[in-house]
Amino acid sequence: MEDTSNKARARRRPRAQNAPPAGEAMFLGANKKGSASEVVRRKLREDIISLKLVPGTLINENRLTEQFGVSRTPVREAIQRLAEEKLVEVVPKSGTYVGRIPLSSLPEAIIARSALEAAMVRRAAQVATGSQITTLKALLEQQQEAQIASDRNAFHYADDLFHTHITRIAGYPGIWELILQVRVQIDRYRRLTLPQEGRMQRVVEEHAAIIAGIEQGNADLAAQNMTNHLMQLRIDLETFHDLRPEYFIHDLDLKNLDPTPN
């Protein structure tokens, strides 16, 4: 065995240095729950968005550590990602808090959402098939039933499905993700406010108008109706000051308070 030197020789395995993740480690559904970091992130995010954790609440890494039965490392990684989403605020050597809602971001979020969804419905009006329009009508009926039953949860659920389906018709899933991101703070805010009288009925009517625009293949009309619809959210925002001030970052420039009158 003159080749034993082979074993002694340092076997360097230079990993592919400039290769895409091509290997594609996972093929299908391999990642059921994912890493501990992912589990923590998902749960925390859910609790923050659902307002189970109210804005401004102190997040204690050690508490989460024992709560999830993992070490601080995955907890911190989850927090880093949520901080990137502005869902938590990290104050360097002091504390980590559930992200407060920046009041200044709300009018902007409404405008951005409006612009994006208007573009989506414009596209939808151009490409929607008959069955897709019928589905929209079904969702509208579902929403109306929820309104009659005064079931707010069901109403908002149907509302979500309605908007989701329009963007699905448009065929730009990435933009839908963007819309969801923009909506996060709006949705958190809305969970804090009391429902307005008669709003559900108005929403149903506005949705009907949007469907009409799509059905006529009139992109401009559909977009205009969508914009009108989403701009109704504006009025909600004038009741800021009353509610729990500690839930918000009061960075609102008052001169900007009235977003776009038309």
Next chain:
Amino acid sequence: MEDTSNKARARRRPRAQNAPPAGEAMFLGANKKGSASEVVRRKLREDIISLKLVPGTLINENRLTEQFGVSRTPVREAIQRLAEEKLVEVVPKSGTYVGRIPLSSLPEAIIARSALEAAMVRRAAQVATGSQITTLKALLEQQQEAQIASDRNAFHYADDLFHTHITRIAGYPGIWELILQVRVQIDRYRRLTLPQEGRMQRVVEEHAAIIAGIEQGNADLAAQNMTNHLMQLRIDLETFHDLRPEYFIHDLDLKNLDPTPN
């Protein structure tokens, strides 16, 4: 000293349990560079966006560790945040890579950007002051000079300033952040492509049209001109297939290739 028991008594200091970060640890410029994690994050992000690190490149945590002279912890936290931005891809127990550009995201990004900037310029047309419009004209001249000098860098710099200033006029800084985010993948893509002949001249003309719309206070016209301008980016995207395929995620649904004809 009958009160020595005081010292022995466990002094629990229950930190504010439901308080906003109110204390505001830092007041002004306290965070010059920030934590090690921040330094790594900033540098990595810059290198990725500037394409100094090409898409698909293997990122080795250990290499970064010795490169920055810090431990893996801050390196990983930086990577987590960049992963949230889709600027890096982490393959669980395999490797971390510089984020490739998802081809499917490019048409969507153009549409989203167009919708957002159209909304911005619409607002700008309503509120722009004379001096703000004059500044826009100055930026346009600056851009034209760069075009004449065939200075691409200066041209793109002036281009950026032009769009930035419009959103500044509109007064929605948060939406500008959103636009920047949407633009990231587009900008990375554009750095990979060769300039098109005559494009700079056309851009200058389109910008002039946008200014005209603003100057007339004609929101619809300004928005239309902005949309036309940004939709020109569309034609660039049909040269995907040629360039380095390893830089991209080829998830493009071909039937969607033609975004919005009008």
Next chain:
DNA sequence: TATACATAACATGTATACATCTAATATAAG
């Protein structure tokens, strides 16, 4: 030569100890 399998290097994931800074409390001074 081509294929299947075993092995180990090397990547990321996690746990834990320590460093550092903040801020609440105790203490002293006015």
Next chain:
DNA sequence: CTTATATTAGATGTATACATGTTATGTATA
């Protein structure tokens, strides 16, 4: 009693060792 200062609990920031999985490589086999 009010204010200023010192102290220290407790939070996040960082370093490091270990766990776990992936994947290149070596080896045996057909």
